[in-house]
Amino acid sequence: MSARGPRFFAIGVAIAILLTLPLWIANSYYVNIASQILLWAVAALALNVLVGYGGLVSLGHAALFGAAGYTAALLLKAGHGHLVADLAAIGFTLFVSAIFAILSLRSTGIAFLMITLALGQILWGIAYRWVSLTQGDNGVNVTTRPRFFGISLATADAFYYAVLIVFALAVISMAIFVRSPFGASLRGTRDQARRMNALGYNVWLIRFLAFLFSGFWTGIAGLLFVYYNQFISPQVMALQTSAEILLMVISGGTATLLGPIAGAAIVVVMKNVASAYIERWNLVLGVIFVLIISFMPDGLIPGTARIWRSGWQTLRARAARGVRVS
Amino acid sequence: MSLWLTLAVNSIALGGLLFLLSAGFSLIFGLMRIPNLMHGSFFMLGAYFGVSFLQQGVNFWLAALLSGVAMALIGGLIERFLLKRLSGQELPQVLLTLGLSFIIADLCLMIWTGDPWQPATPPQLRGAVQVAGLFFPIYRLAIVAVAVVVALALWLMIDWTRLGAKIRAGVDDAPIARMVGIHVSKLFTLIFALGAGLAAFGGVMGAPYLSVYPGLDAEMLPLALIVVILGGTGSLVGAFVGSFVIGFLYNFGQAMFPDLAYVILFLPMVLVLVLRPQGLFGKVMS
Amino acid sequence: MATSALALDNISAFYGDSHVLHGVSFTLGEGRLLGLLGRNGAGKSTCMNVIVGLLRAREGDISVFGESVRRMSPELIASRGVALVPQGRRIFRSLTVRENLIVATRNGNGKKAAWTDETVFAMFPRLRERRSQLAAHLSGGEQQMLAIGRALMNNPRVLLMDEPSEGLAPQIVAEVMGTIRTLKASGLSILLVEQNPRLVFDIADDVVILNSGEIALAGSAKAINPNDARVAQYLGVF
Amino acid sequence: MTALAINALCKSFGGLRVTSNVNLSVEAGERRLIIGPNGAGKTTLFNLITGELSPDSGSIELFGSDITKLASRKRAHLGVARTYQIITLFAGETILHNVSLALLGLSPLRWSFFGNLDRQHHIVESAREALAHVGLETIAARPLAQTSYGERRRVEIAMALAQKPKLLLLDEPFAGLSIDERRDVQQLLKRIPREVSIVMIEHNMDVALDFAEKVTLLHFGEVIVEGTRSDVVNDPRTREVYLGH
């Protein structure tokens, strides 16, 4: 119970920092980096629904991310409005998610991983090779960002706040989802699928819905990405991107809310900020992943929490001894 | 007509190369159940090793062998000191092998720069044979021959030697195998090293044909995956047949349906996973 | 009792949190046959797993001809001449009959090995007929023979047998018991785990009865009356 | 009324018959004990009844209606609950959460994206009731990782009981328990109301026999003997199976 106080305090501080970020980071470049972290965090949180809570490791989520992005970009290019494009993008992503789910949920474990990987590659292959539709490697430009209640999102700050709102909604929906009876059911299917079935749960349907939920937020993240870059190309849907999102989740810590966010921060910062100082940033990123897996196999957030707790306990024990001595 | 013939012969040649790539993956993924996402990196690093050996004036075949041995050593060390501790944990294995593939890719870029390297074909295999008025490079046919030799050697080793029997025993029932005195853990290190070495050997064999350049790893990994999954995990026959099937799908897909080339390549993998998860030649795991 | 071939001293073992063996001690004399009895879940197989190193004892010690093997890996224990015929046979199903044998070859102590695939085939002619077949295709009795043969290929000094009669037709059981007699006569030290007390009392020099992971009764086979009410009770039959 | 009727049920795994023409009839409210040596096909029979396996032939009826082809989860909704020989719990959760999951499985609430499972009063109350029944209400909030093996056995039973089953299948509920713990479990099984029909697999006949009215002996997937306790105990075929003489 006593942990609740510091936790609320920490959450309060985090919210305050996020809300005021553009004010004390005057440089729009860093505001943009913050936007990127948040939008990738949404994607990582979405994947975490499957990986962390469902025990289903997908290596095809970049395809869902890209499906949303491409739908929106192509519809905008065809002259449709933002609302139409965005709704259609989400709808199409859900449709693709459903197909992915129907095909991949016949198995779990490594076979699930492989099916999602193959499906992801198919979608990537379409974006890459169906040039008459997608313009292939040249990508699709998106000329404008949408306006929210008359506020243009063209500036870094405005866009940051828009991403922040979406990010907050994602975190809240994840927090609600995790505690909800449905979330408990999903975790149950992760731990003891057979028993869940015998207890009266429809394991397949639970996983299917979780896949849609995950696909929904992945699609949202894909939309944010397209609006952020105002551009999309097949590289976004490549295996590399799926792997990166997965690495965000695993390195941060699966089945936690904070883990995927931390993982997204590591990857985005390494890729965009550290790369300006460290020429061999890819190597450093690889080393970071290897170190995390070697020393904190459950991920950065749970690992740090564990070290923190044990350190705290040692301190307390030492303090207690001290009191006794005096 | 000549187009189809060229495509068909080339499909077989590509199949041979794919077998060299995926035989090791079949051992590692099929027997040890490790989703080794750095297999493409082994292939690429091996090819670079080969390039360096060749620059030192080493004979082509010796370079391929040396590169295989070097990669086997590296693979063995990775398995022994990093992967072993994660046995049976897929997620950490995925993270580790991906992390290592980042490292290998960047190291290669550091050492061999971004320039493409295309070693010359070994002198005795230059030139082309004429098949029905069409030229066909001897070297590619040689790759098929090498693939067949490697396949035979692997088959002999796995199916006809005591070592192979011990490996299969370790895969069948590891605890009991240990109990009858088989050093299962050492054998698995050996398999991993062998798989890595084979990939590197394949990399050198492929170098005069594909050339070596950054990004080769990411191109080869999905191909290894499709081959092994299509053929059936843990089945050498499957990897062999799968390689040639993919060789054909790749060549004819690119030529006939360029827009859908990747759909044609990956759809069979999805179908196999969904309809026949053990692959065309895999055994049902009980 | 002569030299001890195998000695368990106050062994405690756990499966996860489940305490399965509570301070078990017994000794198998060299050249003798000890029957380990107990009903399902009494801890018999756990004893076997602890001896061959598949499960680590949390407390106590195990020694083979005086050498402690408690901290050894299964491979190392096998090299000390301990072989197990596991419960349910667990032969390598994807190997041929002959391969099942040769993977277990150990030429111990520099001596010329007594057991080779040829001598095993001499003992079980039916296996010779099927030497090139996949082990998965053998009948239950043949699989049992193969499992025994595989253990013998280790040229063991101590042979452990975990319920060799389980799931076999009576005639085959008799055959297996005959084999065990022959092996015993050759001077091998044998630990035989059985659910079926009659078989054990027929053949064993000594008997140990386990109940809930503890030793309930122990003594020479002659000293214990198989029709004793306690025996029936500990073996779970009323 | 017949709670469970099994007719000519067969199941093979790769040529091995594990359930061979089994006929079994359990009356409503009955306590039935199934015994048999290892590999007799007892757990397979349970898996067939709950639908975790589907039979090759034969039929299963629950209170007169045919459930042979019904999905496992639907049988749970019809009142079939079971425990597992190998403890099958949600290791990362608290005791209370484990039992709540059992209750949630039968509640439409399980599809809800909103609310907090651990704050659903009627579920938590029922879960506590079930835990009280097995004597674990005081440690309900304890994470499962910090419980003893014996406590977990009781959580298994509490989960099955929480579902208020009509037919309860207990797979070796005494396995791995100390003598004291066994007595406790024996007591709590006795307290289960008579509306619940119970089929129990157990090796440990001294604790199990006085619980059951009727005993069925399975061997090689076949019913060898069936009858009252003394019928079965005194049957020479039982002695043959168990003592070999």
Added chain:
Amino acid sequence: MKVQRRTVLKGLLAASAAVAAPPFLRAQAAPFKIGLLTVKTGPLAQGGNQMEQGILTFLTEKNKTLAGRAIELIVADTGGNPAGAKTKASELIERDKVNVILGPLAAFELLAITDYVRDNATPLISIAAAEDVTQRKANPFVIRPSATSAQCCHAMGDFASKELKFKRAATISEDFAFGYEQMAGFQRVFEDNGGKVVKKLWPPFVTPDYTPYIAQISNVDCVFNGFAGSNPVKFMRAYADLGVKDKIPLLAGWTAMDDALLKSLGDEAVGVISAAWYSSEANTPSNKRFVEGMQKAYGVLPGGYSAGMYVAGQCVEAAIQILGGKADDRKALAEALHKVSLTDTPRGPVKFDQYGNVVGDVFIRKCEKKDGKLVNTVIKTYPNVSQFWSYDEKAFLGNPVYSRDYPPAKNLE
């Protein structure tokens, strides 16, 4: 062979410290910042590294001082993808506040950031080839001292039809804008001179084996290829291995036979005829300095990527000169860049048209083996080639931009 970047930087620092700037310049404390948008990781890193070497060679030669201004070079690695290019452009512009950006490498990277540099009023000197950036969508902040995709290909189309007298051609290039635009330029001039392009093939950028495409080529007088990156190496080997090279002459765009690529190529490249806007053989004083500098620092023969950046550096120097050193107004700098006219660059004289694209020489080269080494020997020079070739500018711009479908290929068989 290894790129000793750190040593090079150290050398630069030492050099700039040793040669003290003239006293009157000390007042201008803030250095002039050049941002280099390049690719140092991933499959395109080869060209990216060459770009960096080119500009470093130029700056070393100038002791890191251009027209009296001290220069600070900031290198950003896009990773070779559009999203990375966008982020890195914003890093250079918004964080580092550079005066001018050199780069990026690939057309799809340039396309992803042109709007962005215009919105942020930052001059950009690109060697990426996307045509429309200096045509229909001309961007006042962008100049291109290299060439549009089609600029050299026009000349190649002319040479193939008029001098080589080829009648039937097949084209093959990567399936993206750079490929489309190159092939379109070749096709247009070739067909306007009476030739026929009877086959157009578009393998994807990532293609392990080109055989399925080469196998489709037959019954033509020549094949024109426009591959880039490491692809030409693979393509030409397969082309020779399949025995097609001996039957059908191979023509190439500048990236496919770039001088820097020669060390990666073997005998299969001998005889290939290419059109390029830069030749390391060129006899200008600055080219001699450039080639020597590259040889000394990196031991390599420079190609277009390095030369483009060297010329870009010269343009920056000239623009600062035009502005009399007061080059901090980025809009003024962009205008000055458009006015730059150089007589001595490694590629020959350079000036810009009103759209910011270079007007310069195009060389037709034939690959030969001399002393065991491959060289591209210049066999013809087309002087002062504009991006519009000999076509009327208005009419040219009235047509759609070159693409996979434009100009339409009417003679496909």
